[in-house]
Amino acid sequence: MNIFHTKGWPLASQWRHTHAQSHLRQVLAQELCKIREAGTWKEERVITSMQGVDINVQGSHKKLLNFCANNYLGLSSHPRIIKAAEEALRKYGAGLSSVRFICGTQNLHKELEQKIAKFHNREDAILYPSCFDANAGLFEALITKEDAVISDELNHASIIDGIRLCKGKKLRYKHRDMTDLELRLREADGCRMKVVVTDGVFSMDGNVAPLPDIRKLADKYGALMFIDEAHATGFFGNTGRGTEEFFNMTGRVDIINSTLGKALGGASGGYTTGPAELVQFLRQRGRPYLFSNALPPPVVAAGIEALNILMSSSELFERVRANTSHFRQKMSQAGFTVAGENHPICPVMLGDARLANVFADKMLEKGIYVIGFSYPVVPEGKARIRVQLSAAHSKEDIDKAVSAFVEIGQQLNVVD
CATH class of the missing domain: 3.40.640.10 (Type I PLP-dependent aspartate aminotransferase-like (Major domain))
Structure with a gap:
């Protein structure tokens, strides 16, 4: 029984839309369409597990390696x-x-x-x-x-x-x-x-x-x-x-x-x-x-x-420092441009917004959870995949991510 309906509250389908609200919907629909056409639509992926290196994502039948959380020390699920x-x-x-x-x-x-x-x-x-x-x-x-x-x-x-x-x-x-x-x-x-x-x-x-x-x-x-x-x-x-x-x-x-x-x-x-x-x-x-x-x-x-x-203890920040150096070195050797300094935020620069989103989707298919960043989060023409390293990542995790970057980068003509 819907207690709100029985107490006189209308169901969502019964709300009357004012002319002003209809106009609002029309304006916003046009703006949303522009975002999709520009290739900058941001889809929220639903995580069904704790935050960590290995996560479950709704719609995926396998655990994914997470490389885009701000969980720098791996403490979110410590x-x-x-x-x-x-x-x-x-x-x-x-x-x-x-x-x-x-x-x-x-x-x-x-x-x-x-x-x-x-x-x-x-x-x-x-x-x-x-x-x-x-x-x-x-x-x-x-x-x-x-x-x-x-x-x-x-x-x-x-x-x-x-x-x-x-x-x-x-x-x-x-x-x-x-x-x-x-x-x-x-x-x-x-x-x-x-x-x-x-x-x-x-x-x-x-x-x-x-x-x-x-x-x-x-x-x-x-x-x-x-x-x-x-x-x-x-x-x-x-x-x-x-x-x-x-x-x-x-x-x-x-x-x-x-x-x-x-x-x-x-x-x-x-x-x-x-x-x-x-x-x-x-x-x-x-x-x-x-x-x-x-x-x-x-x-x-x-x-x-x-x-x-x-x-x-210094163990965790020493580990994230080592992981950062390993990832940056491997990606540079593979021909990618990784912006920033020796920090665990590692933006893999791609330039085109649509390319960044396609690249991120293909990484997900390979079991690597990363996100494409584009305007208005970053300036136009500077789209990227922002990889973030954690103390909880192993060297094997990082090598697997780099291998996926290289394979997809070659498919999309980003690297040779």
């Missing part, structure tokens, strides 16, 4: 992470049903914030539902009409949207172009505060922000330096502390935002870490913090355990 989450679920429940300042703060939240600050060698940290929210919460609260924010043109969409929310002067500099950054800093002369904003590692290209050069210019013009470390925290740098460690400049970045949803367990949650006064201010003014439910206890416990694993 036994210690699962155990920590299960124990927290039993002890603390499924969720808080509240925001942090009302009755949504548990000792687990404070423990994780302290551990994040310790991991980054900062004074304090504040949790958000996601790193997207951390970026929205920071700029809107911090940047007033008296201030300026100067952002790399290829920064993540969450940074772009977060900056849109603020009332300050908004300036963009060309990607990793220090000459253009200096021009923008001069343009911001006279502002109360200036903040240079960049991804630490750029997610679509796997390249790294030139932090030493940015720091030099920021100091010259009295600017703060902000980095988003979503694709660096936990596995980049000598001990996984991220981009500033990669450049041997730990502690030189003023504000760091990052995520729990990639290397640190793969669930959800983001954070800001930096000066204690900044964190206190964000607890008072950060809208995504003040108006969103607290992170669920199992997610928080998983984040704590992920940091425990990282801070006790």
Whole structure:
């Protein structure tokens, strides 16, 4: 029995469509048709297993090797992470049903914030539902009409949207172009505060922000330096502390935002870490913090355990580093162009959007799960298959993926 129907609620087929809604459907149908015709349609494949190296996908009768998750350390289904989450679920429940300042703060939240600050060698940290929210919460609260924010043109969409929310002067500099950054800093002369904003590692290209050069210019013009470390925290740098460690400049970045949803367990949650006064201010003014439910206890416990694993052993980030070097070397030898620097984001450049999607579909037939990336996720004419390496991949897994790339690349005249 349909309880909604019996209580007077109409079935979906009985909803009356207004003229305005019919017009909306028509407009959207045309736009969707254009996306399909351009070859940039993004199909969601349904995974029916845990996230990991070997996954089950709806419609496939065999396990697939997964090379496109942000699961850099293989912690998404790690036994210690699962155990920590299960124990927290039993002890603390499924969720808080509240925001942090009302009755949504548990000792687990404070423990994780302290551990994040310790991991980054900062004074304090504040949790958000996601790193997207951390970026929205920071700029809107911090940047007033008296201030300026100067952002790399290829920064993540969450940074772009977060900056849109603020009332300050908004300036963009060309990607990793220090000459253009200096021009923008001069343009911001006279502002109360200036903040240079960049991804630490750029997610679509796997390249790294030139932090030493940015720091030099920021100091010259009295600017703060902000980095988003979503694709660096936990596995980049000598001990996984991220981009500033990669450049041997730990502690030189003023504000760091990052995520729990990639290397640190793969669930959800983001954070800001930096000066204690900044964190206190964000607890008072950060809208995504003040108006969103607290992170669920199992997610928080998983984040704590992920940091425990990282801070006790270098095994996982050493393994992902070795896997990255092996894949990049093999693919280059085969004739593929792999963009970016020595980072586990390995974009295999193909150029044409339709080619990227066809290539990815053929890889799936070979048992390799990868995705074609095209506009608007990446610029037009720069379509690619973004391969992501994990500590959980074996050398045999990587060699199998490279063999499939070579076979299909030859079929599609991408390599000889």
